[in-house]
Amino acid sequence: MNNYQAIIIGFGKAGKTLAATLAKVGWRVAIIEQSNTMYGGTCINIGCIPTKTLVHDAHEKLAFANAMQRKSAVVSFLRDKNFHNLADLEHVDVIDGRAEFIDAHTVRVIKDDGELELNGEKIFINTGAQSVFPEISGLKTTPGVFDSTGLLNLTELPARLGILGGGYIGVEFAAMFARFGSKVTIFEAAGEFLPREDRDIAEAIATILNDEGIEIILNAQVAAVSSVEEAVQLHTGTGLRTVDALLVASGRKPATETLQLQKAGVNVNERGAIIVDKYLRTSADNIWAMGDVNGGPQFTYISLDDFRIVRDTLLGKGVRNTEDRQHVPYSVFMTPTLSHIGMKETQARATGADIQVVKMMAAAIPRARVMNDTRGVLKAIVDSKTQQILGVTLLCVESHEMINIVKTVMDAGLPYTVLRDQIFTHPTMSESLNDLFSLIK
Missing domain, CATH: 3.30.390.30 (FAD/NAD-linked reductase, C-terminal dimerisation domain)
Known part of the structure; x- marks a missing residue:
């Protein structure tokens, strides 16, 4: 059994920052990451950094293939840097594998070459969120259907891109791919575009997107998705629509399904988000949840602030909490x-x-x-x-x-x-x- 003062599950913003902080004050820390392509977390690998790099290059009119190569280089550099920022620290062990709880103090790590059991005085969950696929016939099995991670790994620009979901993720990808030259269509099931925005702002955004050649279809009831002649066919209430690639942008949910949280006495809500108090402590006294996995706003800067709250609990005065946050932009x-x-x-x-x-x-x-x-x-x-x-x-x-x-x-x-x-x-x-x-x- 490997014993640690802190086990951190997930290499996201809160987890990696906490690992470095605790190690520098002498704690023995294990940080577990399921994939060696995710060192640094969602933002660096499949979120903020690659998308904003592509947004910049699309604005600069860089060719799609060249932009994808630059994106990969930026991500690879930052991923390697994040790995060594922890792996090179004396008191940190970076362990590759999928983590699951055995009990509130024991974690099993399922690795390619076997299993490993770790014991932790305190455990911190920072596994982030994952894409949600609606229950639409053929959506999960049809070639050419991607979540945002898959779309970021394309090597050729789709001539016609469909986006299932007209929320903020869909809008961002729509604008980006339209700038690269795709004919983009947004399929939004609701009758209003961006319902969280005031109508004047939503209308201004729609006008900008329309002027970029982006088609927005409201009340788009997609009943099924199928493959036809190496393209993706959407079966809607108003007929068939064909695209070369389809992005599913229907939101994200906390990544908790494989953690076996019940064995640790950690409670979740109906969406699978870990329930925490204002200090981010779970229903198990020695376990905290940070970042997207606790159901809060899904922003990297919120994950960083989660770290600050936990750091204050462990090393500070223990007063900082989520109620201190004001006006999150x-x-x-x-x-x-x-x-x-x-x-x-x-x-x-x-x-x-x-x-x-x-x-x-x-x-x-x-x-x-x-x-x-x-x-x-x-x-x-x-x-x-x-x-x-x-x-x-x-x-x-x-x-x-x-x-x-x-x-x-x-x-x-x-x-x-x-x-x-x-x-x-x-x-x-x-x-x-x-x-x-x-x-x-």
Whole structure:
């Protein structure tokens, strides 16, 4: 039996950062990773880094094959770097294999060459999430049907790409592949496009996608998928549609199915997410769950913050928790980028507060004209009485950088006038925040 002070299951952002931190203070740590192609976690290998590399290269009009080669080189470099960041530490053992619990302190690792049992005083689960495939006939067996991971490994650009699901993942891939030259069709089962967004923002996004040649089909009831002449045929309520590749972008669920959590006394909810308290501790006192696997927002930066909470529990004052988080932003890396923080207009109006809503077009921003992309809109919601910013949506180039400035002001509890009167460099996209918040009366 191999004994460790900490066993970490999964090489994601929270897990790898915790492993290095604990090792540097002398803990003996084992980190278990099911696949040697996943060192560093989802973001580096099949998420943020490869997709954003491709988004950049699509915008730069790089040929698809060359972009895929560059993406692979970037991912390979970062994966190797992440492996050595842990494997080269004195107190860390990196163990390849699939982990499952025997009990709350014992983990079996199923390796290619046999099995290994580990005992851990404390155990941390960081296995991330996996793609969800709807129960559609032929979807899981038809050649040419991919999840996002599979699509990122294509070597040839599909002339016609279908995307099953019109959420944020679908939108990001649609914009990317359209820029590379694919004819993209989004099949969305709902009657509304991007229902989580305010209608004016959703309509602006749809217009941008349509202008890129992307077709959006709402109320698309796909009953079956089949193969025809090396293509993928979708059987919909309005007839047959044929594409060369089909991306299933129907969401992701926590990756817990093979962990045998019940043997460790770890409870999950109806979606398979591990139930945790505000300190990320599970129903087993010595086990924590971090990142996507605990059902929280599926962002790398949330996984990193999960690490901070656990670090404070183990090595700090034990006070930091999930309730400390304020105003979590997100960005969808279509072109131009959609970024949001705080409330949507519909949410703000539902509170009954006295609010002001202001909007300005991205075309009014000098820097947008310099960058030759004037598409999009900027929107802000402010409480008239307190002058607090309630929410901001930015659909414009570089919004993924701008939204962090807004977050800092909101977290500090500062009035909107800070952004209205701030001195920004010129010409920049950030200085448009002066103009946006000057519209508040």
